[in-house]
Amino acid sequence: xxxxxxxxxxxxxxxxxxxxxxxxxxxxxxxxxxxxxxxxxxxxxxxxxxxxxxxxxxxxxxxxxxxxxxxxxxxxxxxxxxxxxxxxxxxxxxxxxxxxxxxxxxxxxxxxxxxxxxxxxxxxxxxxxxxxxxxxxxxxxxxxxxxxxxxxxxxxxxxxxxxxxxxxxxxxxxxxxxxxxxxxxxxxxxxxxxxxxxxxxxxxxxxxxxxxxxxxxxxxxxxxxxxxxx
Numbered sequence: 071x072x073x074x075x076x077x078x079x080x081x082x083x084x085x086x087x088x089x090x091x092x093x094x095x096x097x098x099x100x101x102x103x104x105x106x107x108x109x110x111x112x113x114x115x116x117x118x119x120x121x122x123x124x125x126x127x128x129x130x131x132x133x134x135x136x137x138x139x140x141x142x143x144x145x146x147x148x149x150x151x152x153x154x155x156x157x158x159x160x161x162x163x164x165x166x167x168x169x170x171x172x173x174x175x176x177x178x179x180x181x182x183x184x185x186x187x188x189x190x191x192x193x194x195x196x197x198x199x200x201x202x203x204x205x206x207x208x209x210x211x212x213x214x215x216x217x218x219x220x221x222x223x224x225x226x227x228x229x230x231x232x233x234x235x236x237x238x239x240x241x242x243x244x245x246x247x248x249x250x251x252x253x254x255x256x257x258x259x260x261x262x263x264x265x266x267x268x269x270x271x272x273x274x275x276x277x278x279x280x281x282x283x284x285x286x287x288x289x290x291x292x293x294x295x296x297x298x299x300x
Contacts, residue, residue: 074216081171081202088180088205095181102186114179115153116229125188130156136284137226137293139257140165145221148249149173150208150237155183155192157226162195167222170201171215173208180205209236217248223256223296230261231270238266240273247277247299256296267292 102110108124134156143165149157152174161170174180180203187193195201204211208227223246231238243258250256258274260267260283267283271294274281279298285291 074219077216077219081204084204085202088174088177088203089184091177091205092180092184095178096185098178099181099184099186102182104188107182107186107188110178111154111182114176114228115151116233127189130154130189131160133286134160135164136286137257137259138165138224139222139255139293139295142255142257143167143170143222143224145169146219147171147222147224148215148220148246149224149226150212150246151225151227152180152183152196152203153226153228154179154187154189155196156189157224158201159189159192159195161224162198162200163191165222167200170198171204171220172196172201173204173206173211175205175207177205209242212242212245212249215249218251220249221251221254223247223250223254223258225256225258227259230259230263231266232261232263238270240269240276243270243273244277247274250277250299252299254299256294256299258294258296260292260294262289262291267294270294 138157138160140161143161146169147167149172152172158172227237260270271281274296277300278296281294281296283292284295
């Protein structure tokens with residue numbers, strides 16, 4: 071995995087900027103009650119794996135694992151939607167990435183993830199030396215990333231395709247796929263809406279040789295697994 075000239079330094083600066091932005095909200099995050107943390111995270115992420123009124127850590131971990139598809143996480147991994155860090159944790163815990171680049175648009179979410187996380191393991195994962203955080207709109211950031219550089223893609227940009235269509239448009243999915251190396255893999259959260267599931271499957275088939283669905287055991291929500299970047 072050879073980096074384009076200047077890319078590692080750019081990533082280092084972006085990571086520093088993202089963590090500094092989160093630190094500005096540290097006092098706010100640490101002052102939140104458990105209920106306030108839950109409500110904020112649920113409003114931003116959609117709450118997959120959460121209970122009705124509280125976090126259910128076991129479910130969060132399992133669903134983070136399904137979304138991340140960590141068995142394919144090797145080399146450089148690109149993640150859309152840092153959230154609390156559950157997919158980053160799953161990627162590092164069960165995969166073998168050398169680098170994980172995670173994009174998050176909300177500095178307050180990063181502050182909660184780093185300083186008020188309901189799952190300490192998720193917070194620790196985001197402090198791993200292999201993780202580089204980028205604060206920004208993924209639709210604007212991704213075109214600036216090198217093409218064909220990443221071995222695996224994890225797209226968990228919440229809360230769901232219907233409520234966040236910009237992150238699940240055909241155009242953006244194509245931009246994401248261009249950042250994956252030939253033969254690389256991807257795992258894309260597809261929500262529970264059958265219309266969106268079909269739309270995403272069709273769009274991903276334009277960039278990957280094989281696309282199939284994985285279903286969570288207790289919900290109609292799907293994750294689309296992709297192999298063989300064309």
